[in-house]
Amino acid sequence: MSLAKITTLLLLLSAGIAVAQTAPEPTKTFNEKFELHGYGEITYNNFNWETYPDKRNNIDLNRVVFEPEYAFSDKLKLEMEIEFEHGGTGSTMEFDKFEEFGEFEMEIEKGGEVIIEEIELAWQIKPWLELKAGRLDVPVGHIAAYGEPLDYLTTTYNNVEAALIPAQWYEYGIGAEAEWKNFTFELSLINGLDNSAFSSANWIQRGNQSRFEYVNAAAFAIAARADYAFSDDIVTGISFYTGNTTPNRPKPDITADGFVQVADIHLHAKFGGFTVNGLLLSGSLQNAEIISEANRNLSNNLNVKRTPVASAALGYFVEGGYNVLATLNKPDHVLNIFCGYYYYDSMYKTTGDIFNNPRWERSEIRPGINYIWQNNIAVKTDYTIRKIGIPDLNKENTFTLALAYKF
Amino acid sequence: MVTTQKILLSSLILSITLLPLSSCKEDDPTDIETYDFQPILNHLAQHVITETYVDLHAKSISLVSAVTTLQTSPTAINLEAARQAWRDTRKPWEQSEGFLFGPVSTKGIDPSIDSWPVNVVDLEAVLGSGAVLSKEYIDGLEGTLKGFHTIEFLLWGEDGEKTVDLFTAREFEYLIATCQSLESNTNDLQNSWNVTGENFQSEIAEAGEDGSMYVSQKSAMQEIINGMIGIADEVANGKIYDPLSQLDVTLEESRFSANSKADFIDNIRSIQNLYAGLYMISGDGVTTFIVSENSELNALVEAQMQNAIDLIDAIPGTFTEAIFENPDAVTAAQESVRQLQETLQSQVKPLIDAI
Numbered sequence: 001m002s003l004a005k006i007t008t009l010l011l012l013l014s015a016g017i018a019v020a021q022t023a024p025e026p027t028k029t030f031n032e033k034f035e036l037h038g039y040g041e042i043t044y045n046n047f048n049w050e051t052y053p054d055k056r057n058n059i060d061l062n063r064v065v066f067e068p069e070y071a072f073s074d075k076l077k078l079e080m081e082i083e084f085e086h087g088g089t090g091s092t093m094e095f096d097k098f099e100e101f102g103e104f105e106m107e108i109e110k111g112g113e114v115i116i117e118e119i120e121l122a123w124q125i126k127p128w129l130e131l132k133a134g135r136l137d138v139p140v141g142h143i144a145a146y147g148e149p150l151d152y153l154t155t156t157y158n159n160v161e162a163a164l165i166p167a168q169w170y171e172y173g174i175g176a177e178a179e180w181k182n183f184t185f186e187l188s189l190i191n192g193l194d195n196s197a198f199s200s201a202n203w204i205q206r207g208n209q210s211r212f213e214y215v216n217a218a219a220f221a222i223a224a225r226a227d228y229a230f231s232d233d234i235v236t237g238i239s240f241y242t243g244n245t246t247p248n249r250p251k252p253d254i255t256a257d258g259f260v261q262v263a264d265i266h267l268h269a270k271f272g273g274f275t276v277n278g279l280l281l282s283g284s285l286q287n288a289e290i291i292s293e294a295n296r297n298l299s300n301n302l303n304v305k306r307t308p309v310a311s312a313a314l315g316y317f318v319e320g321g322y323n324v325l326a327t328l329n330k331p332d333h334v335l336n337i338f339c340g341y342y343y344y345d346s347m348y349k350t351t352g353d354i355f356n357n358p359r360w361e362r363s364e365i366r367p368g369i370n371y372i373w374q375n376n377i378a379v380k381t382d383y384t385i386r387k388i389g390i391p392d393l394n395k396e397n398t399f400t401l402a403l404a405y406k407f
Numbered sequence: 408m409v410t411t412q413k414i415l416l417s418s419l420i421l422s423i424t425l426l427p428l429s430s431c432k433e434d435d436p437t438d439i440e441t442y443d444f445q446p447i448l449n450h451l452a453q454h455v456i457t458e459t460y461v462d463l464h465a466k467s468i469s470l471v472s473a474v475t476t477l478q479t480s481p482t483a484i485n486l487e488a489a490r491q492a493w494r495d496t497r498k499p500w501e502q503s504e505g506f507l508f509g510p511v512s513t514k515g516i517d518p519s520i521d522s523w524p525v526n527v528v529d530l531e532a533v534l535g536s537g538a539v540l541s542k543e544y545i546d547g548l549e550g551t552l553k554g555f556h557t558i559e560f561l562l563w564g565e566d567g568e569k570t571v572d573l574f575t576a577r578e579f580e581y582l583i584a585t586c587q588s589l590e591s592n593t594n595d596l597q598n599s600w601n602v603t604g605e606n607f608q609s610e611i612a613e614a615g616e617d618g619s620m621y622v623s624q625k626s627a628m629q630e631i632i633n634g635m636i637g638i639a640d641e642v643a644n645g646k647i648y649d650p651l652s653q654l655d656v657t658l659e660e661s662r663f664s665a666n667s668k669a670d671f672i673d674n675i676r677s678i679q680n681l682y683a684g685l686y687m688i689s690g691d692g693v694t695t696f697i698v699s700e701n702s703e704l705n706a707l708v709e710a711q712m713q714n715a716i717d718l719i720d721a722i723p724g725t726f727t728e729a730i731f732e733n734p735d736a737v738t739a740a741q742e743s744v745r746q747l748q749e750t751l752q753s754q755v756k757p758l759i760d761a762i
Contacts, residue, residue: 200549292547299513306515307549353544355552358532390528 033071039406040064041149043156046400050393061087062156065117075124083168086112115210117170130177132188138169139186139225140239142266142279149404153275153321153338153370155380156400160279160315160344163201163362165262166208172215184227184237192219195245195258195291196298199305200360203283203313203346204260206305207245218247221260233270238263246291250302254294259286273326275336280316285309289352310360311351315344319366332374338382339367345389361389378404442696442762444624445612450690451631451681452611453602456506458686459677460597463499467590470496470558474586477571478579486571490562494666496589497555501670502686504641505677506634509607510599519592522550523660525560533581540580542587553585554592556660561585563663628759632693632751635678639748642674647741651730659726667726671719675744678751679712693755700758704750711750715743 041062047055064084071077090109120134137144141161146152147168161167173190193207194216209215221243229235239262246258262283269276285291288311295306319340325333345361368382379402386396473492477485500521503511511517530552538544545553561582563569598604613619614627621627646667650658661667679685684692697705718740722729729737 289547296515296519296546298515300515300517301513302515306518308547353538353541353547355533355536355538355544355548357529359529390532393528 028071035069035071037067037069037407038065039067039148039150039404041156041402041404043403044401045398047396047398049396049398051388051396077122077124079118079120079122080116081118083115083117084112085115088112088114117168128179132175132177133173135170135172136175136188136190138166138171138190138223138241139175139188140169140223140241140262141165141264141281142268142277143167144169144225144239145227145235145266146268146277148406149402150372150375150378150406153277153319153336153380154340154366154368155370155382155402158279158317158319158340158342159362159364159384159386160281160317160342162205163344164203164205164281164283164313164315164346166205169208171208171221172217173220182229184225184229186223186225188223190221190223190243191215191217192221192243192248193245193260194248194250195260195285195309196249196295196302197304198245198285198291198295198309199346200307200309200357201305201346203310204245204262204285207260209248211303212250216248216250219244233268235269236265236267238265240264245285246287249294253297254290256287256290258288258291260284273323275321275323275338276319277340278316278318281314283313285311285313288350289354292354308347308350308354310347310349310354310356312349313344313346314348315342317342321370334370334372334375336370336372337368338370339365341365358389363387376406378402380404442699444614444628444696447684447691447693447695448614448624448627448631449612450684451692452600452608454688454690455680455684455686455692456503456611457597457600457602457608458688459499459503459506459680460593460600462687463496463503464590464593464597466492466496466499467586467593471583471586471590474558474562474579474582477574478583481571481574481579483571486562490664493555493558493562493664494669497661497666497670498673500555500593501673502677502680504674505638505681506631507637508630508634509610510605511596514595514599516592516596518550518554519546520554520589520596521556522554523556524551524657525556526551527560527565530557530560534575534577540577540584542584542591545581545584545588546591553588555589556663558582558585558589559661559663559666565663567663567665625759625762628693628696628762629756631681632756632759635681635693636748636751636756638674638677639744639751642671643741643744643748646671646674647737647744650726651734651737651741654730656727656730659730662727665725665727668719668722671726671740671744672716675712675715675719675747678747679716682708682712697755697758701754704754704758708747708750708755711743711747715740715747718743 042060043062044057044059046057049055062085066082067080068082069077069079088110089112092107092109094105094107096105116135118135118137120132120136123131125131143157143161152158156162157167171190173188175186175188178185193204194209195207197206198204199206221241223239223241225237225239227235227237241262242259244257244259246254246256260283262281264279264281267276267278288309292308295304295309298304298306317340319338321336321338323334323336325335342364343362347356347360350356364384364386366382366384368380370378370380372378381399381401384398384400386398388394388396470492473489477489507517533540533548533552561578564573600607602608610620611627614621615624621630646660650656656662659667661670682693684690684695694705694709697708722736722740723733726737
């Protein structure tokens with residue numbers, strides 16, 4: 001799609017919103033227009049890592065998410081997702097005469113984040129076409145479609161996406177979603193990534209400019225997705241992301257383009273008590289060597305990893321589960337036994353004078369059990385057996401217990 | 408293209424009505440100076456800080472030549488000379504840790520020079536890889552695979568007992584390239600401060616004047632005193648306390664070379680140099696101001712700095728041995744550094760803050 005066409009679409013959208021807003025429907029009360037959903041999860045992790053024997057076990061209130069939705073009309077909606085990660089955040093100033101040398105002290109009362117993950121104005125322009133604007137879910141990968149705790153088998157996100165790309169990936173921009181027969185198409189124009197935060201361990205994952213008050217919008221990216229549904233529960237598709245990541249660096253310290261390309265093939269299938277999920281994700285980064293060199297010279301104050309970044313990353317997984325209560329005809333109770341295999345290498349290929357560190361090639365086997373009640377409450381447990389690409393002392397095993405809900 | 412982008416941007420802004428608004432907290436642009444810190448700032452920036460970096464760079468050039476000699480003529484004498492060159496280079500670096508602000512931080516140089524602990528597993532992977540270990544290749548590695556402690560590991564080995572016959576050709580290659588990389592980092596550092604280079608020293612020396620990043624002389628003095636407090640905190644509560652409290656030698660920073668005690672002493676000397684205004688040349692330092700305000704406090708700080716150096720020096724044997732065999736002596740040294748930190752934080756800094 002050319003920029004001119006996208007601009008036309010944008011202007012249409014702005015005009016459309018204006019039109020839509022002039023036609024309210026007075027028959028509906030506030031309660032009929034307003035909906036609130038939410039979900040959350042808390043996890044306990046027990047680590048047994050040869051690479052990090054002192055790693056402390058932890059309990060994490062991963063996230064508590066509220067999703068208010070307000071319908072201005074049948075066709076125009078405002079959707080939000082407000083997320084409290086790790087229990088929210090709190091910082092204060094304190095004056096302590098006796099313990100802090102009579103100084104004003106900055107205190108961190110609670111570590112964590114409160115984030116407006118998503119704020120989206122959605123306009124159902126036709127029964128088969130929806131236009132969106134705001135802070136949108138980037139339609140790439142498995143988590144983009146199945147990212148709520150009761151959507152996935154495991155206790156936490158699959159580590160393939162969590163390690164390589166921004167796993168909860170939201171960006172500012174505009175998008176369109178169209179349906180045709182059994183196909184769903186999505187196309188978004190969104191602000192691009194910032195490659196100063198790319199790293200060895202997590203490739204482009206930290207690049208979505210979450211640390212700044214404003215995001216740099218000097219370069220935009222395009223994300224597209226096409227899914228085919230054999231039925232409501234059997235969906236397969238592909239997605240693609242491309243965008244330059246150099247212009248969004250905090251300072252104009254390099255001029256070489258840094259186009260990121262990510263492509264994936266995904267599958268989600270549920271049939272007869274079975275669940276099968278799969279993903280193949282491949283990505284490339286242009287001029288990774290120049291970016292690595294520039295990142296090395298960034299200020300400590302920027303708080304980025306500054307480790308070399310790969311020119312290509314690769315990950316895939318396949319997981320299967322079986323609901324052992326499927327034959328009992330008790331839809332309120334689901335007890336899945338599952339197991340998955342995951343492979344991800346954030347340094348799949350490097351260019352030039354960059355050390356391709358084998359440490360970042362990782363594979364996991366992850367068996368587990370989850371129990372879901374009424375599709376509202378889930379208790380899950382799994383055991384991740386991870387092996388990293390170094391010759392010995394290379395096992396990182398994690399036992400996780402999770403409690404999740406949604407309403 | 409530009410126009411389309413502009414339309415795009417404007418449309419985006421039109422469409423998104425809920426952008427977060429931020430408020431900027433503005434610093435008070437002018438502090439009323441009641442004490443002229445300029446002579447102190449000028450001397451510390453020009454002589455103490457810049458000269459420390461110039462010295463560090465000169466020593467790192469000698470280190471490159473010492474390891475090159477070791478490669479061409481691998482003898483026990485040349486190995487000892489290379490190790491001594493490492494110790495000589497380490498000294499000004501540790502004496503610079505009282506002022507880890509400015510280019511060393513803003514240019515992200517210190518992780519390349521002094522990352523710890525050495526990542527032995529990945530280091531073995533680098534040695535085992537087929538890559539040509541050039542200076543450029545080492546430049547591209549992350550901090551834990553280069554700098555002082557990687558060089559130390561290669562020169563001494565994990566147990567500190569490495570003999571010259573145990574060096575492989577590949578290790579020599581890594582050693583030389585890592586020393587060259589260190590030399591270029593220290594060159595960058597001295598050039599950043601030097602009046603003939605990027606002249607960061609003028610930011611400190613001309614604090615409070617137009618164009619300086621320091622809005623007042625006081626803010627530059629606070630930067631310096633915070634640097635002193637920071638290294639005292641790190642020596643007492645990190646470098647000494649962590650290996651002592653956990654009885655874990657892997658937490659000891661310069662254990663391969665058994666240079667830890669010298670490291671700690673040089674860190675305290677870094678505080679001493681800033682306080683006394685002394686590095687090669689004597690001049691104004693923090694003491695100049697403190698004497699004018701409170702001569703008793705000045706005597707206390709001087710005594711505590713010397714006491715900390717003496718007690719670290721008095722730790723019997725190596726630091727590795729002492730944490731097991733003489734924990735009381737280590738604790739006493741740690742306590743003396745903590746006292747110094749407390750005095751700097753609770754008595755010296757408030758005097759500067761009050762200006």
